[in-house]
Amino acid sequence: MNTLDNKRIVLGVSGSIAAYKAPDIVRRLIDLGADVRVIITEGGREFVSELSLQTVSKNKVHNNLWDKDAELAMGHIELAKWADVIIIAPASANTIAKICHGKADDLLSTVILATKAIIMIAPSMNQQMYASKAMNENLRILEARGVVNIEPGSGEQACGDIGEGRLAEPIEIAHQAANLFINNLLIGKKVLITLGGTIEAIDPVRFISNNSSGKMGMALANACVNSGAKVTMIIGSISTQIEKRAKAIFVTSADDMYEAVMDNIENQDLFISCAAVADFKPAKVSQNKIKNNTNLESIILSKNKDILESVCKLNSKPICIGFAAETENLISNATEKLINKKCDAIVVNDVSNREFGLNSDNNEVHFITSKKTEKIDKNSKQIIAEKLINKIVKYFF
Ligand code: C5P
Numbered sequence: 001m002n003t004l005d006n007k008r009i010v011l012g013v014s015g016s017i018a019a020y021k022a023p024d025i026v027r028r029l030i031d032l033g034a035d036v037r038v039i040i041t042e043g044g045r046e047f048v049s050e051l052s053l054q055t056v057s058k059n060k061v062h063n064n065l066w067d068k069d070a071e072l073a074m075g076h077i078e079l080a081k082w083a084d085v086i087i088i089a090p091a092s093a094n095t096i097a098k099i100c101h102g103k104a105d106d107l108l109s110t111v112i113l114a115t116k117a118i119i120m121i122a123p124s125m126n127q128q129m130y131a132s133k134a135m136n137e138n139l140r141i142l143e144a145r146g147v148v149n150i151e152p153g154s155g156e157q158a159c160g161d162i163g164e165g166r167l168a169e170p171i172e173i174a175h176q177a178a179n180l181f182i183n184n185l186l187i188g189k190k191v192l193i194t195l196g197g198t199i200e201a202i203d204p205v206r207f208i209s210n211n212s213s214g215k216m217g218m219a220l221a222n223a224c225v226n227s228g229a230k231v232t233m234i235i236g237s238i239s240t241q242i243e244k245r246a247k248a249i250f251v252t253s254a255d256d257m258y259e260a261v262m263d264n265i266e267n268q269d270l271f272i273s274c275a276a277v278a279d280f281k282p283a284k285v286s287q288n289k290i291k292n293n294t295n296l297e298s299i300i301l302s303k304n305k306d307i308l309e310s311v312c313k314l315n316s317k318p319i320c321i322g323f324a325a326e327t328e329n330l331i332s333n334a335t336e337k338l339i340n341k342k343c344d345a346i347v348v349n350d351v352s353n354r355e356f357g358l359n360s361d362n363n364e365v366h367f368i369t370s371k372k373t374e375k376i377d378k379n380s381k382q383i384i385a386e387k388l389i390n391k392i393v394k395y396f397f
Contacts (some may be wrong), residue, residue: 003178005033005222005243006215006382010079010117012088012108013053014095015043017158018124018167022048025089026056028174033241037062037079039108043092065107076107080114084383085177088112089150090124090167093135099147100138118180122150122173127163150176181386185393187228192268192318193221193246194261194275194307196236198254202299203286210276213359214238216323217274219385221246227389229270234260236275239359254278254304261307268318270392273308273343276325280304309341319396321345321388327352334368344396345369347388367391 009029013022022038029036038053039062050061062070062079074082088095088108095108099119104110112119121142129135130152139149150173153166168176195217197210214235221243224231231246234257242248249264251257254277265271280301290296308322320343324334327350334348349356349365356363356378364378367388376387 003032003181003226004029004174005241006219006380007034007177007181008082008084008380008382009034009036009177010039010083010086010111011036011057012039012041012086012091012095012112013044013048014041014088014090014092014108015046016090016092016124016167017047018090019044019047021167021170022089023052023056024170025087025173026053028170029087029177030056032174032178034177037074037082039063039079039111041092041095041106041108043094062107065110076110077114080111080117083111083115083117084380085118085120085180086112086115087120087122087150087173087177089120089122089173091121093123093125093129096121096123096135096138096142100141118148119146120148120150120173120177120180122168123152123165124167125165126159127157127161127165130165131163148176148180181223181226183227185227185389186224186270186397189229189269189397190267191221191224191229191231191270191272192234192261192264193217193224193231193272194234194236194257194277195221196238197276198236198257198278198304199252200254200278200281200304201252201285202282203288203290205289208278208280208282209237210278211359212237212276213240215240215359215361216363216381216385217272218243219381220272220274220388222382223385223389224270224272226386227393232264232268234264234275236277254281254307258305258307258310261311265311265314265318269397270321271308271311271318272321273311274323275307277307278304306341308343312342319344319392321347321392324348325351331366331368331373334366335373338368338370345392369395 036057053061098109099112150168154164196214197212200208225245283300283302322343334346338346346368363384367374
């Protein structure tokens with residue numbers, strides 16, 4: 001199971017002998033599909049080499065709040081915003097106390113204060129320190145704030161003591177992070193998703209297409225699988241990794257996509273039309289490559305069938321969610337589409353903003369139903385997808 005696909009994880013490594021296991025934690029997270037960046041504290045640097053962490057994470061290790069060059073590349077606020085999850089492993093007694101009291105005297109504690117990401121800590125320390133009243137109270141406070149405690153194991157410790165306080169195994173840490181994204185919201189449901197762009201042939205080598213990467217649709221497929229759904233994807237032209245746990249059907253043109261959707265729509269509970277379907281195709285496809293000395297001044301186009309609208313017209317239609325990529329009057333244009341295509345909700349984003357364009361890793365959307373419009377603020381497409389699934393379930397299931 002590749003349940004950390006597209007997840008952005010900051011691993012905070014603090015001062016504990018178990019820091020030598022940090023490169024293995026990075027590897028386990030990457031094995032599950034995560035993109036990992038490491039922050040190391042001064043204490044952590046005593047126990048593990050930054051070069052090892054840099055090599056396995058394939059990213060520069062962040063170690064200093066005051067490093068001007070590092071701040072220019074990816075500053076502490078950007079790191080805090082970038083992360084979907086921050087895992088402190090090993091979490092020393094000192095680091096736990098600092099985050100408990102909201103201190104911001106080094107890079108890791110500052111990023112923790114500045115983030116909206118899920119925070120996980122994997123304590124690692126001497127058994128007596130772990131059993132102390134101060135540590136117990138700190139952990140209780142952090143838990144009440146929603147920090148997830150990856151409980152330490154019991155056994156012989158580096159200092160020779162026997163008891164609780166050994167860092168959880170790297171594989172266990174990675175699996176607990178992956179489990180954060182698993183829920184039962186769509187258990188037993190069948191979901192059909194279209195994604196990517198379509199390719200409309202002009203001749204055997206030339207075509208009309210668009211810039212869609214398929215990232216938003218793939219993030220939705222991933223979120224649906226993580227919510228327990230049986231997912232089928234109808235995939236056009238994409239430039240992103242494929243969610244391996246879903247069934248994938250590959251198509252080229254809008255006509256192919258229409259056929260594939262209609263062949264698979266029966267018994268679906270939810271249809272998410274995320275594909276950037278070309279509205280027009282060349283009316284005639286030349287059998288042979290058009291010669292460059294041909295006096296060709298224009299290409300006659302004909303309209304493609306609207307797949308979403310056709311699904312919405314079916315007698316036993318599933319819940320239908322459309323997407324609208326707009327450059328102006330976002331809400332009014334998208335609301336018009338919601339009404340015209342008769343879908344249950346439409347998700348609109350501003351593609352004139354290059355930060356959230358068709359090919360970006362981030363998005364900012366409005367979720368529009370006939371009753372309500374709700375904004376989902378800028379975030380990674382993965383997190384936007386999870387928030388969308390939450391809304392779809394809340395309104396329609
Ligand atoms: O009208 P517009 O193309 O902006 O509508 C976008 C929505 O309609 C998207 O959900 C897209 O997947 C869907 N669509 C479709 N078939 C078309 C054109 C758009 O399913 N031919």
